[in-house]
Amino acid sequence: MPADLAVIGLGHLGLSLAQAAVAAGVSTLGYRTGPEAGSLTAAELRRMLARGFRPTADPAELGRVRTAVICAPVQRGADGAPDLSQVEAAARTLAGRLRPHTTVVLESPVPPGTTERFLRPLLEEGSGLRAGRDFHLASSPSRVDPGNRDFGAANTPKVIGGLTPACTESAATFYGRLTDKVVRARGPREAETVQVLETNYRQVNIALVNEMAVLCHDLGVDLWDVVRCAETKPFGFQAFRPGPGVGGHAVPQDLAGLTGRTLRMVELAQQVNDTMPRYVVQRAAALLNEHGKSGRGARVLLLGVTYKPDLADQQGSPAHEIALRLMQLGASVSYHDPYVPAWSVLDRPIPRADSLYEAVADTDLTILLQQHRTYDLQGLSVKAQLMLDTRGAAPTGAAHRL
Template identity: 40%
Template sequence: MTSSTIGIIGLGYVGLPLSLQFARTGSTVLGFDIDPAKINSLEAGESYILHITGESVKTQRDAGRFSATTDFARVKECEAIIICVPTPLAKHRDPDLTYVLNTGKAIAPHLQPGQLVVLESTTYPGTTDTELREVLEAGSNLKAGVDFHLAFSPEREDPGNPQSDVAVIPKVVGGLTPECQKHALSVYGRAIKTLVPVESCRVAEAVKLTENIFRAVNIAMVNELKVVYAAMGIDIWDVIEAAKTKPFGFMPFYPGPGLGGHCIPIDPFYLTWKAREYGQETRFIELAGEVNTAMPSYVITRVGEALSSLHLTIRDSRILMIGIAYKSNVDDDRESPAYVLWELLEQQGAQVDYHDPHVPVIRPSREHAHFAGRKSVALTAAALSEYDLVLVATNHKAVDVALVAEHSRLVVDSRNALSALMKGKPNYFKA
């Protein structure tokens, strides 16, 4: 291969930042996506992701370093092809590799000798060197590790975190062969400051799972402690603030209404599924999943208790939910626990609206298609006074919490967002 173009497939929350980082450091980047609307936006110099500015897209486009297409035949123009597509769970919590394998099938006929293919999508150990490898070899008549290079390098994006900089977050890289790893390190080294080579694709895949399982298990722990301490009249948030002053042996994690996003609620179950193939149990991981999955029901119980303080019930109550995104200060609502809260409230007869400055209209999704098209309501004093209860599901900086505190009849806060303004008031409930 003589081309130095980097092809990045999947221009979402992982692929687009990576594309722009390669472009900023001098590489020519060709982005691929199956969604024509994304391609049209990018070609117009516009961004569809909150924390990525249109100006950053336009700058690289105008410099001739970034372009985007839906034509997968153009992968033959690329020196390296990096796959950043979703890896969701199927209905029964089995891994769904549809996006990965369909991408492999789409690019395989166009693979050229000497090219590098890297998978960044989170998955179980063995995906890259078995399923993806087989698809690529079958469709290309080329052999991985001989005719083309194959590697895995897990994404480490943290949307909404200003400290999350693609350029400085160390990049784990595992190759199918030493030569594959050498090529992958060479490519990533153009854009990423620190590289962490590991022994194999499987080690790299396990690294990502371990990182996210660590978070899921510790979030489950504080969620469980939240419930236990609340029964004792102790605020878990006060406990964590004091505990994190210890300079060793403690790392703060924070409770919430349930897990959200495309990683933490999903990735641990990729390992539990794969572990069964080896006759291994993952009791700790599965217990953490049970604890976290139970959190929305706990929040709804607190909603019922808050309403009963005014001799109201959930049925026929008007409830405003603050935040539909899965975490603060992002526009990503994938796997958001807010949707589970919404469904539970409606099942009990509540009338629910939402306010989220970053999600003005709910987009179609596989998990919660029936919410598509609903619009965020304006947050005003008059509007707040019309609701029986306000439920804080996401703590966005862009939300006027002082307005919420002043004009809400009841507040149930699952994120500690209004504690400084309302703690100790009879109409304020933690969840």
């Protein structure tokens, strides 16, 4: 059965797009490109299937759609450069089935120039068609924010940059079915660079507030109170809050491989954020020592090991490095997370605390890494022998803050 849309790549980007499409009444099929993992719940997937979402393993079905969106994951390679192998696999699979007048959009987080220099040749060589003449080609950076209750596909503007004006309008017509506002970029490279700016903006501002957290601890200043006051400024300031590290799927890019020059601020920001798990462990060891306990043999409970509250997604979560460093210190580590029934670090299973309040009371140190809504932080902090709050979520004075 033909479909309006094929989503190629069923990771967190692809499943989110498919979810938005079926909710808007767009007949959608999904094609998996690799061992991807989305952040949708089983109930959300069931609702999508009930609305007509069709997963398929048959690449021939990709040739029966009006619009094909490539959402293949892009990981960072060993050299730090983006690994486009899944984007390439998706393009080659689509190219062999591509029909004239199809609109092809790249949503994967890629460096500027990828749509024109990398994707276009693959599609043209594999199909015998010419982009901009026989089929439409565009870039549209994804703006997925899993778990955000205020902004979803419908009320988040969508940036579109097409190879030609006609390509832009064709993609804009499709996305106009999903969102209230479409923003037209000058071209694919501009659209791709939007995501670079947005991703690095997050990285840099989190790094700034993480450095402020370390500074304020040394000064004896409550950073969370500082941020609370600062965000009352109605211009020139957006509040970011510190944490144990930066998780998520967005990969910061310095584009050194494209231009020969690095974004020094982004490079430094990444270095700052990468030090936060080590800083958390240093603070944990110092707190234990202050209370007459050694890190070696200490029982440490980690609360929340996902990268974002109220989601099961562990992509890039700093909890893994923190657990590893604690174990290297000689601590006995356990964890609790309502969204993670089993957890391993370097293939070593970490014991899960089933009775949370009893575990907190019996543990030398409890470290809050993620503030899931189900956690009663007032009650937990009362039960805890010692608590380190890396999110500033516990009531003031109830725990030691990062």
